[in-house]
Amino acid sequence: xxxxxxxxxxxxxxxxxxxxxxxxxxxxxxxxxxxxxxxxxxxxxxxxxxxxxxxxxxxxxxxxxxxxxxxxxxxxxxxxxxxxxxxxxxxxxxxxxxxxxxxxxxxxxxxxxxxxxxxxxxxxxxxxxxxxxxxxxxxxxxxxxxxxxxxxxxxxxxxxxxxxxxxxxxxxxxxxxxxxxxxxxxxxxxxxxxxxxxxxxxxxx
Amino acid sequence: xxxxxxxxxxxxxxxxxxxxxxxxxxxxxxxxxxxxxxxxxxxxx
Numbered sequence: 001x002x003x004x005x006x007x008x009x010x011x012x013x014x015x016x017x018x019x020x021x022x023x024x025x026x027x028x029x030x031x032x033x034x035x036x037x038x039x040x041x042x043x044x045x046x047x048x049x050x051x052x053x054x055x056x057x058x059x060x061x062x063x064x065x066x067x068x069x070x071x072x073x074x075x076x077x078x079x080x081x082x083x084x085x086x087x088x089x090x091x092x093x094x095x096x097x098x099x100x101x102x103x104x105x106x107x108x109x110x111x112x113x114x115x116x117x118x119x120x121x122x123x124x125x126x127x128x129x130x131x132x133x134x135x136x137x138x139x140x141x142x143x144x145x146x147x148x149x150x151x152x153x154x155x156x157x158x159x160x161x162x163x164x165x166x167x168x169x170x171x172x173x174x175x176x177x178x179x180x181x182x183x184x185x186x187x188x189x190x191x192x193x194x195x196x197x198x199x200x201x202x203x204x205x
Numbered sequence: 206x207x208x209x210x211x212x213x214x215x216x217x218x219x220x221x222x223x224x225x226x227x228x229x230x231x232x233x234x235x236x237x238x239x240x241x242x243x244x245x246x247x248x249x250x
Contacts, residue, residue, distance in 0.1 A: 002240075015217065018210060018214040019214055019215065022218070028245065029225045029245060029246060030222060031243075032240060032241075032243050033220070033222055033228075034224075036224050036225065036239070071232055073231060073232070078238050078239050082238060085238035131240065132232070132241075134248075135247055135248060135250070136249055139230065143231070199247070200250060
């Protein structure tokens, strides 16, 4: 069991001892909610501090919001292990910020990259995982629509800020997130793509 | 201390349930690893 799950299991045990009217199902959901919170918050704090120390907090925030906005709806491949997650996240954001600060993209390059991202999102979003399958086709349609709208908004933001590192950072954050939803990335990471679709088709988890 | 423990547990449980139910509709785990979701949260048609 990984660190967030260990911590959440301990907290859930304390909760179960104090609130005895909770069902097993509800406790499992509480346990999951706490694990999600812990898994994200401590890594976020470390990366935020690192960005402040490296004096790139403003650019990091742009990358974080652009990436996060699209990832919320499009999802994508996740690290399998806790110990690979933090270095991978740090490396990911470092690459986005470094490329954004060094590469100046013109309007044609921005449009071309966003066209690729839009096509990827249109075809493969939402890319769920074995850990969090999206089985409902209604929800999948809604998430696909939201992902497409987010790409369009990010494109507008990149064009509005063109000629500055902010524009390039938005472009690279969107590009990297679009790569994370591709089936080939799932294959390379050893994850299964389209788990939710399989559950919906066969009716099994 | 004990009087505050139960309301605190209720608050933590409520927030955890809120995070759990929203994360079944959108991806919360932006930073590359997500815990396994309980089956009760998996929505199907």
